[in-house]
Amino acid sequence: MTATLKAIGIGKRFGALAVLEGIDFDLSSSAAIGIVGPNGAGKSTLMAVLSGALVPSAGRIEMDGRDITELGAAERSGLGVMRTHQIPKPFLGLTVLENVLVGATHAGAAQGEAAYALALGALDTAGMRRLANRPAESLGLLDRKRLELARALATRPKILLLDEIGGGLTDAEAEELVQMIKGLRAEGIGIVWIEHIVHLLMQVVERLICVDAGRIIADGSPAAVMAHPDVVRAYMGGV
Ligand SMILES: Nc1ncnc2c1ncn2[C@@H]1O[C@H](COP(=O)(O)OP(=O)(O)O)[C@@H](O)[C@H]1O
Numbered sequence: 573m574t575a576t577l578k579a580i581g582i583g584k585r586f587g588a589l590a591v592l593e594g595i596d597f598d599l600s601s602s603a604a605i606g607i608v609g610p611n612g613a614g615k616s617t618l619m620a621v622l623s624g625a626l627v628p629s630a631g632r633i634e635m636d637g638r639d640i641t642e643l644g645a646a647e648r649s650g651l652g653v654m655r656t657h658q659i660p661k662p663f664l665g666l667t668v669l670e671n672v673l674v675g676a677t678h679a680g681a682a683q684g685e686a687a688y689a690l691a692l693g694a695l696d697t698a699g700m701r702r703l704a705n706r707p708a709e710s711l712g713l714l715d716r717k718r719l720e721l722a723r724a725l726a727t728r729p730k731i732l733l734l735d736e737i738g739g740g741l742t743d744a745e746a747e748e749l750v751q752m753i754k755g756l757r758a759e760g761i762g763i764v765w766i767e768h769i770v771h772l773l774m775q776v777v778e779r780l781i782c783v784d785a786g787r788i789i790a791d792g793s794p795a796a797v798m799a800h801p802d803v804v805r806a807y808m809g810g811v
Pocket residue numbers: 586589591609610611612613614615616617618
């Protein structure tokens with residue numbers, strides 16, 4: 573069963589500030605799209621709009637042809653759209669395992685023993701099993717990012733939205749992350765991955781989108797997008 577997620581003419585304003593304008597793209601499960609762009613381009617805002625954390629000011633979001641623009645994050649995660657946060661948001665008073673169990677039991681993903689098994693499996697996939705009983709508040713930033721991922725995986729997403737999870741990793745850890753995301757994709761999970769470390773993205777995604785100042789300035793094969801003059805210009809700081 574292939575899930576599809578579509579953004580049509582998405583705009584987002586914060587007061588007078590237009591952060592996104594005219595964003596169109598679509599994604600199927602078993603596909604992977606990378607999103608790049610300078611800081612402040614609107615990438616995380618796009619993820620918030622796709623996940624239902626923010627309501628867009630214009631346009632609509634469709635999943636499997638159904639208009640889900642009005643659905644909040646909890647309802648969308650129930651349908652299989654789940655994100656990680658660039659700034660991790662664990663429940664600090666809970667252990668790592670308890671945090672992931674929240675994901676596993678969320679929106680009826682699983683209950684009881686099945687939820688436990690799902691949570692432990694997600695911890696394994698994210699390389700967090702050995703930290704299962706640690707309080708989330710004791711984790712450093714990298715492990716908090718892994719916890720974000722484990723908690724998202726435990727909801728059994730069809731479409732997984734990843735916001736900068738690759739920063740600060742050693743080469744070996746980055747390679748593990750790439751293999752893990754390839755594995756998720758092979759399981760049929762659709763991936764939207766925002767990442768500054770382009771060479772990691774290039775190993776996983778077949779399509780890259782570059783966002784600059786709230787608009788898509790290039791969309792296509794990773795090599796073509798990175799060579800696009802507007803993308804080169806955006807990365808060189810507008811010269
Ligand atoms: N809740 C908000 N209220 C006002 N401005 C915001 C809010 N969230 C993001 N912005 C602004 O929107 C722009 C895009 O931010 P963001 O989506 O985080 O960019 P990116 O993830 O590409 O670095 C920035 O100028 C940021 O300051």
